[in-house]
Amino acid sequence: MTRGKSAGVRSTRSDLLLAVALVLALASVRAGAAEDGPKRRTIQVSGYGEISVAPDLVIISFAVETATDQAAVAVEQNAARSSNVAAAIKQRLGSKDHVSTTRYSLEPRYQQPERGSTAPPRITGYLARNDVRVETHALDDVGRLIDAATEAGANRVSDLQFTLEDRNPQLRAALAKAGAEARAQAESIASALGVQLKQVLSATTQSAPIVPRRYEGAAMMAAAEARAPTSVEPGEITVSATLQVTYEIE
Numbered sequence: 249m250t251r252g253k254s255a256g257v258r259s260t261r262s263d264l265l266l267a268v269a270l271v272l273a274l275a276s277v278r279a280g281a282a283e284d285g286p287k288r289r290t291i292q293v294s295g296y297g298e299i300s301v302a303p304d305l306v307i308i309s310f311a312v313e314t315a316t317d318q319a320a321v322a323v324e325q326n327a328a329r330s331s332n333v334a335a336a337i338k339q340r341l342g343s344k345d346h347v348s349t350t351r352y353s354l355e356p357r358y359q360q361p362e363r364g365s366t367a368p369p370r371i372t373g374y375l376a377r378n379d380v381r382v383e384t385h386a387l388d389d390v391g392r393l394i395d396a397a398t399e400a401g402a403n404r405v406s407d408l409q410f411t412l413e414d415r416n417p418q419l420r421a422a423l424a425k426a427g428a429e430a431r432a433q434a435e436s437i438a439s440a441l442g443v444q445l446k447q448v449l450s451a452t453t454q455s456a457p458i459v460p461r462r463y464e465g466a467a468m469m470a471a472a473e474a475r476a477p478t479s480v481e482p483g484e485i486t487v488s489a490t491l492q493v494t495y496e497i498e
Contacts, residue, residue: 290449291495293433297425298488299418303410306390306482308382309350310337310397311404315357319374323354326376329401336400337382340393344385351379379406385413390480410482415458418487423453426491434495446496455489 312333314326330349337347354376358369380402384393387410394405412418438445 288449289443289497291434291437291445291497293430293437293493293495295426295428295430295433295491295493296488297422297427297429297491298486299422299425300484300486301412301418303387303412303482303485304385305411305413306384306387307407307409307411308384308390308393308405309407310380310382310402311406312378312380312402313404314376315373317373319354319356319376322374322376326378330378330380332400333380333397333402336396337380337393340386340389340396341382341384342386346381346383348381349378350381351377353377387482390482394480408480410485411458412485412487415487418485419455419489422455422487422489423491426453426489427493430491430493434493438495438497441497443497446498448493449496450494452492453489454492455487458485458487 310333312326312330314322314329316322316325334347341347354374356371357373357375359372360369361367380397382393384390386393390408394408398405434445
């Protein structure tokens, strides 16, 4: 009885292996037949689309720097000035705007020994720095915001950039222009070759990152220290996209 069962199991396994082998062989034949068939004729084109829009967000980084001969005094004075700067900024921000501290540091300042001396550098004082980052949608109020911050105690504008809060609508518009350009190129090529466009076989996209419109901090600081109100022009932001399309032709 045991031998009969073992033989039956071996027979079942053999049948299963045979069935798998037949399936694999059939798949191989079909693949070979597909490879031997006529290859598709294609046209590959690349379209480019670009949209220029006004920015809707400005990001400003202010720095409050305080230098004294004692670390505790630098920290205390810097904290008071930073609080004044933050309060002055918040008075000009809307409900959707943000202000935050992005960096704080306290560093010793050294006097290097004379050349040839073996004495170590000597600490002459301390520099406390507090960086405040502001994100605001009030683009028309940027100049007055800079003036208010500097009057309250900010002594450096380390970064100012105009950008977009959400670039997706502009990116879709740029892709639409890129797609239309790709289609126009394909139709021109097909007409020149005397062939007809058929279906789209593949399409890949590539979008360039937004390059914010930046202003140099030194220029902003000089403008803020002048008597006249600071004037800042936001300009425009460019959103671009590339679309590569492969069309089948007949």
